[in-house]
Amino acid sequence: MPIHPSALISDEAQIDPTADIGPYVIIEGPVRIAANCRIAAHAQIIGDTHLSENTLIGRAAIIGENPQDIGFDPNTPSGVRIGKNNTIREHVTIHRGSKPDSHTTLGDGNFLxxxxxxxxxxxxxxxxxxxxxxxxxxxxxxxxxxxxxxGAVFHQFLRIGDGCVIQGNGSFSKDIPHFCAAQRINRVTGLNVIGLRRAGFSPDDRKSLKALFDLIYRQGHNLTQALTAARQQTWPEHAEKFLQFLEAHSKKGICRLSQDSSDEE
Structure with missing residues (x-):
């Protein structure tokens, strides 16, 4: 097991023999580290944190620390779950869940x-x-x-959809629907057309999404009116997904359309 002699490893930890643990790493508590993970120098992995295969934790990252919640009880059983093939670079921080048996969760193939x-x-x-x-x-x-x-920042409890592109230094306290481009403060500018093309969306898929986006954002309706109008017709798969995002319960509301928007942004 390639564990640097300066690393501090809890007896509770379970580490696959193929994992690489760098100098001055701290692994504290019942951490689980799967095959071919690499933990770089000075990183800290804490508590009920599970890393799946082929995940990189960069230098001085801290994974599994307590939430920044003044009412949090440190005795709360919670943790972090990280999927496969993630790259988590230096000084990233990921905090554990705030409620009993809750988890902060990453899927596969993310790059932080x-x-x-x-x-x-x-x-x-x-x-x-x-x-x-x-x-x-x-x-x-x-x-x-x-x-x-x-540098983009996001308020608690909001939702960000699939296939979005969000401008740096933006500030968001409202939901960003699937496939949208977003910028500034709570504004969408249109569809992420370049991203849709790169993802292999057909011209018909993009056309239906544009028609639905225009109905929701550009025809002068409020959201309730727009959703009612949209349900007067049948939509293909991706447009239906966009519509269901808007229909789902939102604690924050939906980002508004920028006045200088363009579908090609």
Whole structure:
């Protein structure tokens, strides 16, 4: 087992023999580390944290620390669950769940760049790119295949859909629907058309999404009126997914359309 002699490893930890544990790493409590994981120098993995195969934890990252919640009881049993093939770079922080038996959760194939933060109870899907210094507050949900630019910040309990592209330094306290481009403060600019093309969406798929986006955002309806109008017709799979996101219960509401928006942004 390639464990550097300066690493501090709890007797409770379960570490696959193929994992690589670097110098001055701290593994504290019942941590589980699966095959071919690499923990770089000075990282700390704490408590009920599980890392699945082929995951990299960068230098000085801290995974599994208590939530930043002044009412949190440190005796609460909770943890972090991280899927396969994730890259979590230096100084990233991921906090454990805030309620009994809850978990902050990452899917597979995500890339978290340096100094990004996932607060307690965040749910991150698969193949997302989270750029430097992005801050996700507690209970934020992110879908799959979304890119978040550096320095963007997100209030607690909001939802971010699949296939979104979000401008760096944006500030968000409202939900961002599937396949949207978002920027500034709680604004969408249109569909993530370039991302849709790269993801293999057909011209018909993109056409139906554009028609639904226009109905929701550009025809002068409020959201209730727009959803009622949208349900007067049948939509193909991806547009239906977009519509169901809008129909689902939201604690925060939906980002509004920027006045200088374009579907090609």
């Amino acid at each position: 760049m340096a100094t990004s933060h996932l607060g307690h109870d965040v749910i991150l899907g698969d193949k997302n790119i989270i750029a430097n210094a992005v801050l996700l507050a507690g209970h934020v949900q992110v879908g799959n295949g979304t890119f978040i630019g550096g």
